[in-house]
Amino acid sequence: MSTSPLEKLVVSLYFAGRTGPATFHRVGQATSYRATGNHLADAPAVAYTRTSQSSYYLDGVDVSGSVPAGRNTVVAWGDSATDGVGATPDADGRYTDDLVERLVTGRRQVGVVNAGIAGNMLLTSSSCFGEKGTARFRRDVLDRPGVRTVIVELGGNDIGANWSEGPCLPSSHRPVSARQITHAYGELVRAAHERGIKVIGATVIPLKGYPGYSAKVERLRQQVNHWIRTSRVYDAVVDFDRAMADPAHPDRPRPGYVYEDGLHPDDAGYHALANAFDLTEL
Template identity: 45%
Template sequence: MFTTVWTASPQLPSEGFTPNWSREGFWRQSLRQVVRLSGGGERVRIRLSHAYGTSPVRVAAASAGRAGEPGSLRRLTFAGAAGAEIPARGELVSDPAELAVGAGESLAVTLYFDGATGPATFHAQAFTRSYRGEGDLTAAADGFDAATESWYFLTAVETDAGRRDAVALFGDSITDGFGSTPGADRRWSDALAARTGRPVLNAGIGGNLLLNDSAWYGEKGLNRLSRDVLAHPGVDTLVVLLGLNDIGFSETDEQPTYKPAPVVEAAELIAGHRELIRQARGAGLRVIGATLLPFGGSDHWGEHAAKVSHELNEWIRGSGEYDAVVDLDRALADPQDPGRLRPAYDSGDHLHPNDAGYAVMAEAVADVL
């Protein structure tokens, strides 16, 4: 039985926050992606998504190995074949490969595309580098000459650990890890995995909204929960931290793909949270609600946003509708000004935590698991 030990939520090809290759895709090129696993096992398989593709994409060859250990490299197969197609709007799962990995280790996955992929389903904000090189480099130690900080096609790594205690974090850029040190794996999902020893899946998308879709920021949370969390094997707990962009985008002029942003009321967000709870409980998951973090002084703050955030947080704390509550608002608030992040936890934009703030978030969640 397999357990998911790493995830990235797929997004529509787009310009995104930083330069990426999603719109141009790949042709006669190899793509190497390095991901940090939150659980171990003796066998590994990968999951590739082309959720936003209009025609199949052929993977001519693929490999996986422990990062920095060329001797651990294993050829990946698909139904026994070296290559296969990812169906348009579908996914492709590799055969299990004999490869021992441990929690906290990094896995290097290399894909070779011998034909033109067209626009690539991707995850915009990886906060770690992915590499591209010419030709088939699936067995090569190097040869990659370009890099971006996004993931492409790769949406999950699974191992044969057979565990059924994975925790999924569902949210926006705070869950995705914005403000953490790039390349250092210091998101709160990483910190929670290290703190608990349980597999932790990061289902965050930068800019994501609970109630509405966006060209850059992914499908709305109400629609993507099933694909990005419930479909993964081994998950038994869901932590929801979502709604701040629904509140805050109407206060800022800095969101080029989401204008005009609706002015959202607390009742709408509460209904959305109730729907997430219903879907997750229907899949047998324990559901934990996280209060929204303080955001005073950020580009998301305004009188209406502050009011709605307070009302939503009070409902999360006091309604009893979640199985448990983690009060991240209070855990990260500045004691001198509770509407703002504590300066020691602020990445600098008054909205996203830094590494220290993410570690505090992980500790708070660990206490209610």
């Protein structure tokens, strides 16, 4: 079917029998509607009386642009700051949504895929937040068709939960160093470059509101961000930290840019992250 830039797509699924536990996207930030029975052909939506902010089963939709086949996809790969925690549901307020709008306005025929998973970690797999980033990078980035650029925004949870314990962390979890985190970044960059994919590194946003925040967490965040900015391993850097930080208190988010949890960006914060990109680098 034909679509236009920024057009919304509704996908309806019908299951004739019980499915058992469902795969789902927990922080969908878009309302899903459910009904009993087969309502695929219904014109009105009155049967859909149950709702959720998660989406189920659907993994993605392939879109071919009007330009010749080639590398026209940017993958935004990260954690909750990419997934969009804190954005207004149903308002397309994630940074990836704002970035798409900038690309469309600039008449750049580039698509953006959001591969963010809230709570996801770079170096540690979790029963709550999925397999570690170094394991899912191939599936979510390298093996995806038509990828030209990947935005790497992952590591904030490794830093914030570095000295934490809990049911979502494996018993084998141990604190990691800045060297371990940045070494993993380097390995991801090398793997992407082998596929001809450009890599943009995103600095870690302020973590002052993180449940496990401490002076040790902040020192580790600063070390990792310094490496991202100065190592020259990435093809380009987008400074999410400086876009989000309060100039008077750089360890915390700027007032007006942060969700009610005190950590995640709100719509204004995500808009600031999207504006931090140089579109020519994508």
